[in-house]
Amino acid sequence: xxxxxxxxxxxxxxxxxxxxxxxxxxxxxxxxxxxxxxxxxxxxxxxxxxxxxxxxxxxxxxxxxxxxxxxxxxxxxxxxxxxxxxxxxxxxxxxxxxxxxxxxxxxxxxxxxxxxxxxxxxxxxxxxxxxxxxxxxxxxxxxxxxxxxxxxxxxxxxxxxxxxxxxxxxxxxxxxxxxxxxxxxxxxxxxxxxxxxxxxxxxxxxxxxxxxxxxxxxxxxxxxxxxxxxxxxxxxxxxxxxxxxxxxxxxxxxxxxxxxxxxxxxxxxxxxxxxxxxxxxxxxxxxxxxxxxxxxxxxxxxxxxxxxxxxxxxxxxxxxxxxxxxxxxxxxxxxxxxxxxxxxxxxxxxxxxxxxxxxxxxxxxxxxxxxxxxxxxxxxxxxxx
Amino acid sequence: xxxxxxxxxxxxxxxxxxxxxxxxxxxxxxxxxxxxxxxxxxxxxxxxxxxxxxxxxxxxxxxxxxxxxxxxxxxxxxxxxxxxxxxxxxxxxxxxxxxxxxxxxxxxxxxxxxxxxxxxxxxxxxxxxxxxxxxxxxxxxxxxxxxxxxxxxxxxxxxxxxxxxxxxxxxxxxxxxxxxxxxxxxxxxxxxxxxxxxx
Numbered sequence: 001x002x003x004x005x006x007x008x009x010x011x012x013x014x015x016x017x018x019x020x021x022x023x024x025x026x027x028x029x030x031x032x033x034x035x036x037x038x039x040x041x042x043x044x045x046x047x048x049x050x051x052x053x054x055x056x057x058x059x060x061x062x063x064x065x066x067x068x069x070x071x072x073x074x075x076x077x078x079x080x081x082x083x084x085x086x087x088x089x090x091x092x093x094x095x096x097x098x099x100x101x102x103x104x105x106x107x108x109x110x111x112x113x114x115x116x117x118x119x120x121x122x123x124x125x126x127x128x129x130x131x132x133x134x135x136x137x138x139x140x141x142x143x144x145x146x147x148x149x150x151x152x153x154x155x156x157x158x159x160x161x162x163x164x165x166x167x168x169x170x171x172x173x174x175x176x177x178x179x180x181x182x183x184x185x186x187x188x189x190x191x192x193x194x195x196x197x198x199x200x201x202x203x204x205x206x207x208x209x210x211x212x213x214x215x216x217x218x219x220x221x222x223x224x225x226x227x228x229x230x231x232x233x234x235x236x237x238x239x240x241x242x243x244x245x246x247x248x249x250x251x252x253x254x255x256x257x258x259x260x261x262x263x264x265x266x267x268x269x270x271x272x273x274x275x276x277x278x279x280x281x282x283x284x285x286x287x288x289x290x291x292x293x294x295x296x297x298x299x300x301x302x303x304x305x306x307x308x309x310x311x312x313x314x315x316x317x318x319x320x321x322x323x324x325x326x327x328x329x330x331x332x333x334x335x336x337x338x339x340x341x342x343x344x345x346x347x348x349x350x351x352x353x354x355x356x357x358x359x360x361x362x363x364x365x366x367x368x369x370x371x372x373x374x375x376x377x378x379x380x381x382x383x384x385x
Numbered sequence: 386x387x388x389x390x391x392x393x394x395x396x397x398x399x400x401x402x403x404x405x406x407x408x409x410x411x412x413x414x415x416x417x418x419x420x421x422x423x424x425x426x427x428x429x430x431x432x433x434x435x436x437x438x439x440x441x442x443x444x445x446x447x448x449x450x451x452x453x454x455x456x457x458x459x460x461x462x463x464x465x466x467x468x469x470x471x472x473x474x475x476x477x478x479x480x481x482x483x484x485x486x487x488x489x490x491x492x493x494x495x496x497x498x499x500x501x502x503x504x505x506x507x508x509x510x511x512x513x514x515x516x517x518x519x520x521x522x523x524x525x526x527x528x529x530x531x532x533x534x535x536x537x538x539x540x541x542x543x544x545x546x547x548x549x550x551x552x553x554x555x556x557x558x559x560x561x562x563x564x565x566x567x568x569x570x571x572x573x574x575x576x577x578x579x580x581x582x583x584x
Contacts, residue, residue, distance in 0.1 A: 164436070171436055172481065263413065268436005271406055271414050283411060 080319020082281030082310055083113055083124035085182040086289060087259035087274055088297045091330035094122050094182040095306040097281070097314050098323040098339070100129055109322040110339075117143055119333040121156060121183030126279045127176040127266065135177050139163050156183040156260035157272060164270045177266040178278045184329050186257025259329070281313030281320040288312050299328065303337065307345075314342050387432040388520035388560060389419070390548060391488045392541050393500040393513050395534065397569040398490040399541045400500075401549075401579065402430050403518075403560045418564055423449045424459045425572050426492040429469070432517055433485035433505060441483045445469050462491025466501035466509060473507035486517040492568050516548075523555055524548040538567065542576075549579055 083096035096113040099106055111129070115136050116122045123139070125132035142162055146154045154162070160181050167177060263271045263278065275293055277285040288309040297305070307324055314321040326337040386407060391400040406417035421429045421442040427449070431442040448468070453459050460468065466489045476483050487503040502508075502515040514528045531544050545565065552560060565576040 168436060168440060265408070265435065268434070268438075268440060269406070269408060270436075270439060271417070273414050276413065286411065 080281075080317065081113060081126040081279035082277070082285055082313035082317060082320040083126050083180060083279055084275070084277040084282070084285050084289065084306060084309055085124055085180045085261040086276070086293060086302075086306070087261050088293070088302050089295055090297075090299050090302070091184060091328060092182040092259040092261055093302045093306045094124050094180070094327040094329065095310050096124050096126075096325050097310055097320040097342075098325060099314075099319065099321045101319045106322075112325065114325050114327050116327075116334055117159070117181075117183075118147070118153065120153065120185075120329060120331075121159065121181060122327050122329060122334055124180040124182065124278065125177065127178045128174075131175050131177045131266070132179070135163065135167070135179070138166065142166075155185045155256070156181050156262050157185075159183075160262040160264045160270055160272075163264045164268065167264070167266045168268060171267055175266050177264075179264050180276050180278055181260075181262045181264065182327070182329060183260055184258070184331050184333075185260050186331070277309070279313075279317075279320065281310075281317035284313040284316050285309040303328065307340070311342050311345050311349075315346070386519065386558060387419070388516070388518040388552065388563075389430045389432055389486070389488050390516040390521075390524065390528075390545065391430070391490050391500045391502075391512075391514065392528070392532070392536075392544060393490075393498050394536050394538065394541055396498060397538060397541070397567055398492065398498045398500050399538070399545060399565070399567050400428060400430060400488065400490045401545055401563045401565045402432070403520075404562045404564055404578075405560060408435075415561065420564065420566060421446050422573065423465055423489075423491075424453065426568055426570075427460075427462050427465055428490050428566060428568060428573060429465075430488040430490070430517075431485055432487075433483070437483045437485050441473075441485050442487075445472065461493045461496070462489060462499045462501070463493070463496065463511075465489060465491065466499075466503070466511075470503055470507050470509040473503065473505075477507055488515055488517065490568055492570055494570075498568065519558075520548075520552050520556055520560070523551050527551060546579065553580070 080099070080101045081097060083094075085092060085094045094114050098108075098110050098113065100108040100111040107129075113126065113132075114122050114124050117136070117140050121143070123136060125136060139159065139162070143154055143159060163179065163181075167175065261273060261276050263269070263273070263276045275286070275289050277289065289305065292301075292305045292308075303326060306326055310320075310324045314324075321342065323339045323341050325339055328335050328337070387405070388403045389400070390402075391398060393399075400420070402419040404414075404416050404418070405412050406414035419430055419432060419438070421431060423429050423446055429442055429445060431438045445465075445468070449460050449465055469487065469489060473483060473485070473487075482505075484505045486505055487501075489501040489503065490499070492498050500512055500515060502510045502512045502517075504517075513534065514532050516524055516528070527548050528544065531547065533540075536544070542565075549563060561580075563579045565579055567574045567576055
């Protein structure tokens with residue numbers, strides 16, 4: 001039948017092995033009843049590696065549609081954003097702007113690009129907004145299933161591998177997701193905490209009064225830890241790790257516990273690193289980050305660095321702007337800083353610059369005044385006033 | 386953009402790969418390892434399109450390890466190279482070809498050292514020296530000139546340094562460091578990263 005051929009209905013019935021989600025092209029055409037079943041929890045029951053239809057999955061329907069012209073995008077997708085994530089001695093900082101743009105239009109000036117996946121993992125997303133939202137939810141589901149099945153959280157690198165494997169069948173299609181997974185690996189036991197990080201610093205950071213999200217610790221264990229830390233005091237302030245060989249410091253984390261940042265891209269690139277920035281504003285952000293990053297930074301310094309990097313990127317990049325979101329992840333979970341409007345920051349900086357110029361002016365005059373007393377008048381002092 | 390090089394001696398193979406992981410104009414990582422260990426004495430060096438490299442190389446890696454688990458002994462480098470080529474050729478005319486360029490280097494008890502050159506069209510050639518990438522245009526003639534079949538380990542490292550010096554001089558892109566490894570009858574040895582200098 002003609003309708004059956006167009007939908008490729010019989011082809012889907014053959015495909016009993018659970019594979020992956022259909023590529024986005026399908027969404028614009030017919031949806032068969034069979035397809036709705038595939039959205040059930042049955043999906044991803046088996047790891048995607050066992051999918052033998054690897055070669056066929058993205059083209060399962062395109063072969064049926066080969067006579068049709070490729071679907072035209074209603075508008076050009078542009079991937080304008082600035083997101084960044086970096087690790088340091090006291091956890092991970094994830095920051096992003098909030099502008100969602102579409103060619104020359106700002107679709108949403110207050111979008112949220114950093115999404116928490118679970119209590120110790122957030123993901124910075126860039127690329128196509130719809131794809132990012134979908135894949136965030138898929139990743140959250142898979143992480144939760146893993147946690148329920150294995151009674152421990154999947155590591156950041158494991159989550160990155162999982163996401164990379166799930167995205168692989170869609171390579172070559174229009175799926176565009178560039179995600180940075182920022183999180184803390186490892187147990188939340190007190191012993192692990194003490195051996196891995198400076199508790200005093202965390203405690204200090206928590207007292208800074210930035211908004212602590214109530215969704216913070218899903219597990220009861222986590223909230224117990226929070227409570228116990230709050231009660232504790234007089235924990236000896238350990239000296240902050242100065243910026244030595246970062247490799248040495250990283251290795252003290254035992255290789256399995258500690259801050260992690262990992263980049264996953266829909267065309268397959270997967271990178272672990274210390275500083276990752278993605279988006280059209282990333283070159284500007286990298287310039288600031290490379291200059292100021294040290295392993296031994298304090299929380300305040302790290303937050304200031306991240307804010308500045310996003311601010312500079314939004315200044316130069318047309319597709320980034322509006323506000324900056326900032327998350328800080330430690331062994332206790334993630335904390336979110338209030339959203340800040342970068343327009344205010346721009347005016348504050350202008351004021352600061354004006355003040356700085358005035359101060360330098362005064363100093364120069366003082367020096368000139370000293371020189372004039374010696375009888376040396378020069379053009380410079382004339383220009384001063 | 387990426388560079389691989391391999392030099393085969395009478396009883397060893399010396400291989401090097403650059404350490405840059407790039408995304409459009411940005412170097413995202415400066416210490417990225419492009420060598421995949423297939424077995425105790427076989428290394429697969431893989432460059433090409435972003436996701437294809439890791440995906441394909443890990444697929445080959447796991448399959449070679451599976452062979453060892455099933456049969457109790459490891460694949461020889463020649464067998465591993467032909468297996469890799471077969472897979473590349475099978476995928477070449479499918480809907481999802483892998484766009485990767487490979488060097489496979491290994492040491493066999495019976496046959497000695499072997500260096501195999503493979504490209505994205507699944508051509509396979511056993512060669513005494515080989516290179517991939519734009520840098521290959523600059524360095525193959527140096528290898529031609531100074532290579533001898535019976536060169537020692539030190540001579541091989543010197544030859545490698547000559548090639549990297551030429552890259553630094555004439556190649557438009559900055560490739561600051563290279564991972565260098567040597568395979569001989571005792572297995573895989575990590576050597577000092579080149580060029581040596583302040584980090």
